[in-house]
Amino acid sequence: MEQRRPLIAGNWKMNGSLASNHVLLSEIQSGLSELSAAPCDIAVCVPFPYLAQAQSALQSTSIAWGAQDVSVHEGGAYTSEVSSSMLLDFACRYGIVGHSERRTYHSESDISVAQKTLRLIAAGITPIVCVGETLQERKGGLTEQTVARQLNAVLAQIDGASLDKIVVAYEPVWAIGTGITATPEMAQQVHAFLRAQLAQANSVLAEKVQILYGGSMKPDNAASLLAMKDIDGGLIGGAALKAGDFLGIVAAAKELV
Ligand SMILES: O=C(CO)COP(=O)(O)O
Numbered sequence: 001m002e003q004r005r006p007l008i009a010g011n012w013k014m015n016g017s018l019a020s021n022h023v024l025l026s027e028i029q030s031g032l033s034e035l036s037a038a039p040c041d042i043a044v045c046v047p048f049p050y051l052a053q054a055q056s057a058l059q060s061t062s063i064a065w066g067a068q069d070v071s072v073h074e075g076g077a078y079t080s081e082v083s084s085s086m087l088l089d090f091a092c093r094y095g096i097v098g099h100s101e102r103r104t105y106h107s108e109s110d111i112s113v114a115q116k117t118l119r120l121i122a123a124g125i126t127p128i129v130c131v132g133e134t135l136q137e138r139k140g141g142l143t144e145q146t147v148a149r150q151l152n153a154v155l156a157q158i159d160g161a162s163l164d165k166i167v168v169a170y171e172p173v174w175a176i177g178t179g180i181t182a183t184p185e186m187a188q189q190v191h192a193f194l195r196a197q198l199a200q201a202n203s204v205l206a207e208k209v210q211i212l213y214g215g216s217m218k219p220d221n222a223a224s225l226l227a228m229k230d231i232d233g234g235l236i237g238g239a240a241l242k243a244g245d246f247l248g249i250v251a252a253a254k255e256l257v
Contacts, residue, residue, distance in 0.1 A: 006040035006226060006253040007167060007210045007233035009128060010240025011068060011096060014047060021050055025057045027243030032063070035247065039254030040233065041210075043094050044240065045128070048082050051090040059091070066094025066125070069102060072115040084123035095120045096235075098130045098150065100173045110153035117154050121165050128167045128212070128235065129154055131194070135174035143172075144193050151197050160202035168194055168211045169235040175215025177237060184224045184231070187213050191230035219248025226253055 016024070025044075032042070043064040046054045054065035071081035087095060097120065098113035113129065120127040131150040133143045151168065158166070170190050172182050182190075191211045198206035213225050214235030225231050233253065239245035 004208065004210055004232045007043065007212060008040055008236065008246075008250050008253050009043040009045060009066075009094065009167075009212065009233065010236050010246055011045045011099070011214070012047060012050075012240060013068070013101070013237060015241055016047060016050060018050070018053060021046070021053055022057070024241065024243055025054070028063065028246060029057075029061055031243055031247040032061075032250070035251060035254060039250060042250060045094060045096050051087070051092065055090050064093035065090075066092045066096065066128070068096045068099065070095050070097065070116050070119055070125075072112050072119060074119075084119040084125060087120075087125055088123050092125050094126050094128055094167070096128045096130060096169075098154075100130060100132055100171060100176060104173075110150055113150070114154045114157040117166065118157055121158065121162055126165060126167055128169050130169045130171050130214070130235070132171040132173050132176075132215070138172065138174065143190060147190060147194060148197055151194060155197070155201045158201075160205070163198060163202045163205035164208045166209065168198070168209060169214050170194060170211060171214035171235060177216070179216050181216045181218075181221050181225070182213070184228050187225060188228035188230055191228065195230050217249060219245055219252065222249040222252035223255060 045066040045068050058065050067087050071083050075083050097116040102108040117127045131147040133146040137146045175182055195206055198209055210232040212233040212235045213231050217234040217236050218239050
């Protein structure tokens with residue numbers, strides 16, 4: 001069976017300032033050096049205005065950085081949009097697409113998430129494709145149907161040979177920012193289902209895809225989630241804004257490597 005390296009990625013959302021980011025990034029770096037050799041892949045996805053700051057602070061470290069969205073367009077008259085080539089100018093390794101906050105507040109469709117994924121892959125940036133059901137969908141027994149629809153919209157656009165160029169994040173909407181976490185078993189069930197969907201596109205590469213869990217992951221619940229067979233890391237919101245918490249999750253991942 002494929003041994004997948006865990007990825008712990010922070011999604012800072014619309015938080016931070018030049019001054020607070022400086023402190024946070026310095027604390028993460030110094031904490032990491034105490035944890036010894038990089039135990040897993042680590043990344044922070046920062047607001048667009050702070051990409052230059054992240055690049056300059058992290059370029060000689062093992063921590064990667066990325067963005068939280070990208071335009072479906074290549075360039076031109078699209079006020080406020082940010083293209084994949086602009087992200088490349090700041091050497092982004094990752095770009096989040098399809099976060100539920102984009103789907104909910106900006107009516108982002110499955111098809112635009114798929115187009116954004118393609119843009120990032122074409123630029124050589126790894127898309128972190130987010131999927132997840134609402135509480136209503138879970139209660140209605142629609143979890144698998146929902147995440148399958150969201151993921152398959154992306155898989156329909158990408159070549160099966162490119163499957164290992166994406167990261168998938170399962171983020172149940174009801175667990176985001178609520179302090180309520182999916183149990184490890186609940187999350188594992190959806191992760192295994194997602195991997196089975198990926199396997200339909202390419203069974204060999206599906207084993208290599210990192211599938212992250214996101215939704216109130218904290219240092220005290222990370223180890224049990226990350227111990228599950230198909231949970232290959234975390235996409236961390238609130239806990240990524242505190243160096244101690246973020247490092248606590250990294251340390252939990254380290255136990256598994
Ligand atoms: O949305 C998330 C990461 O993208 C998760 O956020 P929280 O960790 O704050 O629940």
